[in-house]
Amino acid sequence: MITRVRAKGKAAQLAVLFFFITSTACFSALALRCGLGVGPWDAMAKTIAEMTRIQVGSVGLIMNLGCVAIQLILQKGKIHSKVILQIPLCILLGIYINFFFYRIFPNVSHLAYINRLMLLLFSYICLAFSIAIIMELNIVTFSLEGTCRVLQAIVKLDYGVIRLLVDLLCIVLCLVIYFTRSEILNIREGSVIVMLLFGPLLSLFSKRLRN
Numbered sequence: 001m002i003t004r005v006r007a008k009g010k011a012a013q014l015a016v017l018f019f020f021i022t023s024t025a026c027f028s029a030l031a032l033r034c035g036l037g038v039g040p041w042d043a044m045a046k047t048i049a050e051m052t053r054i055q056v057g058s059v060g061l062i063m064n065l066g067c068v069a070i071q072l073i074l075q076k077g078k079i080h081s082k083v084i085l086q087i088p089l090c091i092l093l094g095i096y097i098n099f100f101f102y103r104i105f106p107n108v109s110h111l112a113y114i115n116r117l118m119l120l121l122f123s124y125i126c127l128a129f130s131i132a133i134i135m136e137l138n139i140v141t142f143s144l145e146g147t148c149r150v151l152q153a154i155v156k157l158d159y160g161v162i163r164l165l166v167d168l169l170c171i172v173l174c175l176v177i178y179f180t181r182s183e184i185l186n187i188r189e190g191s192v193i194v195m196l197l198f199g200p201l202l203s204l205f206s207k208r209l210r211n
Contacts, residue, residue: 002136002209017137021089023130025057025096031123032056032101033108034116037188039198040170041144046186047174056101061094067143074150085140120190121197128201135202136209167195 005016031038032046045063049056068086075083108119134140141149148162155162171187178185 001211002133005137013137013139017134017139020130020133021092022096024127024134025093026100026104027123027126027130028093029057029097029100030105030108031120031127031190032097033105034120034123034190035109035184036113036116036120037186037190037192037194039191039194040167040174040187043174043186043191044170047177047183050183050186051177051181055098057094057097057099060097061090064090064093064143067147070147071143071150074154082141083146086143086146089140090143117190120193124194124198125201128198129205132202132205132209136206 005012028042032042037043038046041063042060045060046056048054048063049059052059065087068083068090071083071086072078108116111119131142134142144166148159148166151157151162152159171191174185174187177183
């Protein structure tokens with residue numbers, strides 16, 4: 001599929017990229033609205049949003065732009081196109097997540113538990129496919145992924161180890177905020193589902209897309 005898209009030129013690649021950025025934001029917002037827990041990075045954004053009353057997409061935008069800043073600092077100001085392209089990606093995701101979370105899916109949290117669980121599973125299947133498309137297009141990287149890659153080159157640890165440490169830090173911060181500020185706990189059964197299923201799904205879709 002990706003080969004066919006590339007054969008159609010840059011305009012087609014950008015159109016597909018834009019569509020799946022929107023799709024990523026849509027299903028991220030739906031997963032967040034299910035209220036059953038999400039991945040550690042998203043859980044951190046939702047926890048801060050609930051604590052500060054800032055919109056969740058805006059918190060995610062700030063966190064992601066922080067990752068871009070870290071990359072620029074660690075690379076000593078060297079300008080790489082993929083780093084710069086992360087900025088509009090962060091902005092689009094922040095705006096779209098706010099739109100879908102607050103305008104399109106406000107009533108999802110009132111659904112029965114089993115319905116929300118099924119929606120959560122559906123969201124992460126669609127998210128894995130959308131992110132696989134964006135990664136395989138190789139036009140822009142997500143800011144957290146880019147930061148972990150830069151750290152990998154500096155500290156000489158595997159990418160998976162660095163990403164695991166980031167996830168653990170987010171989980172600890174979520175728990176600290178939960179126990180000290182009595183905020184909603186966003187590390188739940190959905191977080192376990194994400195950790196078990198998302199990586200294998202992403203790998204599966206990526207391999208299929210290369211064929």
